[in-house]
Amino acid sequence: MTADLWQRGCERLAAELPEQQFNTWIRPLPAADVADSEAGDAVVTLRVPNRFKLDWIRNQYAGRIEALLTEIAGKPVRLEIALAQREPEQRLAVNGVGSVISINSRPQALSQVLSGQATNGNGHPASLSVVPSTPPSPTQRALATNRLNTNLTFDTLVPGRANQMARTAALHVAGAPGQMYNPLFIYGGVGLGKTHLIHAVGNALLADKPDARILYLHAEQFITDVVKNYQRKTFDELKAKYHSLDLLLIDDVQFFAGKERTQEEFFNAFEALLAKRAHIIMTSDTYPKGLVDIDERLTSRFDAGLTVAIEPPELEMRVAILMRKADAEGATMPEDVAFFVAKNVRANVRELEGALRKILAYSRFSHKDINIQLAREALKDLLSIQNRQVGVENIQKTVADFYKIKVADMYSKKRPASIARPRQIAMYLAKEMTQKSLPEIGELFGGRDHTTVLHAVRKIAAERQKNTELNQQLHVLEQTLKG
Numbered sequence: 015m016t017a018d019l020w021q022r023g024c025e026r027l028a029a030e031l032p033e034q035q036f037n038t039w040i041r042p043l044p045a046a047d048v049a050d051s052e053a054g055d056a057v058v059t060l061r062v063p064n065r066f067k068l069d070w071i072r073n074q075y076a077g078r079i080e081a082l083l084t085e086i087a088g089k090p091v092r093l094e095i096a097l098a099q100r101e102p103e104q105r106l107a108v109n110g111v112g113s114v115i116s117i118n119s120r121p122q123a124l125s126q127v128l129s130g131q132a133t134n135g136n137g138h139p140a141s142l143s144v145v146p147s148t149p150p151s152p153t154q155r156a157l158a159t160n161r162l163n164t165n166l167t168f169d170t171l172v173p174g175r176a177n178q179m180a181r182t183a184a185l186h187v188a189g190a191p192g193q194m195y196n197p198l199f200i201y202g203g204v205g206l207g208k209t210h211l212i213h214a215v216g217n218a219l220l221a222d223k224p225d226a227r228i229l230y231l232h233a234e235q236f237i238t239d240v241v242k243n244y245q246r247k248t249f250d251e252l253k254a255k256y257h258s259l260d261l262l263l264i265d266d267v268q269f270f271a272g273k274e275r276t277q278e279e280f281f282n283a284f285e286a287l288l289a290k291r292a293h294i295i296m297t298s299d300t301y302p303k304g305l306v307d308i309d310e311r312l313t314s315r316f317d318a319g320l321t322v323a324i325e326p327p328e329l330e331m332r333v334a335i336l337m338r339k340a341d342a343e344g345a346t347m348p349e350d351v352a353f354f355v356a357k358n359v360r361a362n363v364r365e366l367e368g369a370l371r372k373i374l375a376y377s378r379f380s381h382k383d384i385n386i387q388l389a390r391e392a393l394k395d396l397l398s399i400q401n402r403q404v405g406v407e408n409i410q411k412t413v414a415d416f417y418k419i420k421v422a423d424m425y426s427k428k429r430p431a432s433i434a435r436p437r438q439i440a441m442y443l444a445k446e447m448t449q450k451s452l453p454e455i456g457e458l459f460g461g462r463d464h465t466t467v468l469h470a471v472r473k474i475a476a477e478r479q480k481n482t483e484l485n486q487q488l489h490v491l492e493q494t495l496k497g
């Protein structure tokens with residue numbers, strides 16, 4: 015059995031899975047072991063870092079992986095998924111080694127002391143923890159308010175397919191911080207509930223353990239803190255504040271890009287917190303490997319726990335969110351109105367909230383009940399922009415510009431992916447944004463059959479639900495086309 019079977023399987027998976035799914039679930043896995051069994055088939059053993067991943071990969075991908083590997087190997091392949099035995103001792107040891115390196119190479123980190131059996135030399139895995147040399151003073155503690163928004167809880171977060179995985183992982187961390195999925199890295203587009211979710215973890219933990227030291231902050235606040243302490247030369251204070259936490263919730267870490275000193279301090283805090291089994295949850299607009307201008311030393315650590323995406327909510331979830339939020343405002347939103355709004359406002363939850371606010375205000379001022387007619391009037395501006403006539407020709411030109419292909423390729427028979435995909439995207443947008451029928455669209459794309467258009471529309475629509483990057487690109491294209 016060839017050793018590169020797994021590698022070849024990965025290549026095939028990369029080609030057929032949405033990029034985001036591949037990057038989240040498959041790419042980070044270490045190469046699988048391949049062995050021949052006595053029965054003549056091959057056994058491929060995949061080691062995954064935690065039970066969450068194990069269950070997810072088993073449920074979502076195992077069947078497909080097995081089929082692919084069987085096809086490549088030309089004989090039956092049995093896939094076994096096992097837990098990589100690394101938590102907790104080894105994990106600590108790894109962190110410990112990282113801490114030693116950072117202490118040796120950074121004098122300011124010398125104030126940290128090592129404790130535990132790191133140097134006992136008896137062959138047991140070294141475990142060590144890093145603690146601040148100065149315990150936080152009462153003033154410092156008072157300053158370190160947790161900054162949690164008590165309204166953002168699990169109760170007020172509407173669950174759905176789009177946030178299912180992230181919510182499950184977050185609930186898990188809230189129930190047992192410092193154990194699994196550390197760090198937890200949550201990523202997704204704007205206004206999809208990342209901030210809400212991490213506040214929910216903080217609030218849940220606080221309800222459970224009122225003494226827990228929790229801090230929520232936006233990455234920019236961390237940067238400000240670093241700059242401030244840099245100017246005052248009070249890095250010990252900075253360390254005391256961050257390194258003593260039980261749970262650090264840090265929003266939008268993509269803002270660390272290009273900020274070297276901040277990254278270094280964050281690295282120190284990160285290592286110290288993990289070493290003492292405090293939990294770290296981060297959010298970002300992209301997955302760790304997609305972050306730019308952030309040291310790889312950090313991004314690889316971001317990915318070392320669990321990385322989960324939040325997707326744009328699907329129609330039913332948007333309806334549920336609208337109804338729940340209306341209810342919380344003491345208003346009743348009939349289901350048909352919620353559907354009407356959810357069909358027209360698709361980008362993210364923040365926009366849905368904006369639409370709801372307009373409808374509620376309109377209903378209050380006009381003393382009218384909420385119905386579709388009222389919603390239509392309240393959202394007149396928004397809908398008129400959306401319904402502004404967009405032509406297929408304009409879509410073809412805009413999409414061709416965006417993906418840097420020729421407009422003529424929209425009608426051509428060329429099939430390489432670099433051309434076929436933008437063409438499918440343009441077909442999808444033509445169906446979404448114009449009143450044209452499938453055969454009419456097919457005609458405008460070089461006389462293609464309506465089933466080709468239907469296939470493109472379905473494919474891009476399904477992918478959009480799962481692939482944040484594509485969703486963002488489509489969003490940009492839609493905004494551009496609507497003017």
Ligand SMILES: Nc1ncnc2c1ncn2[C@@H]1O[C@H](COP(=O)(O)OP(=O)(O)OP(=O)(O)O)[C@@H](O)[C@H]1O
Pocket residue numbers: 166170171172173177202203204205206207208209210211335363364367
């Ligand atoms: N599933 C949900 N249920 C209820 N409210 C939600 C849900 N998802 C998001 N929201 C609400 O939508 C608004 C935007 O969410 P949030 O600020 O958490 O988004 P975000 O992903 O952090 O965006 P950004 O990247 O712009 O910071 C908030 O008011 C939040 O409470």
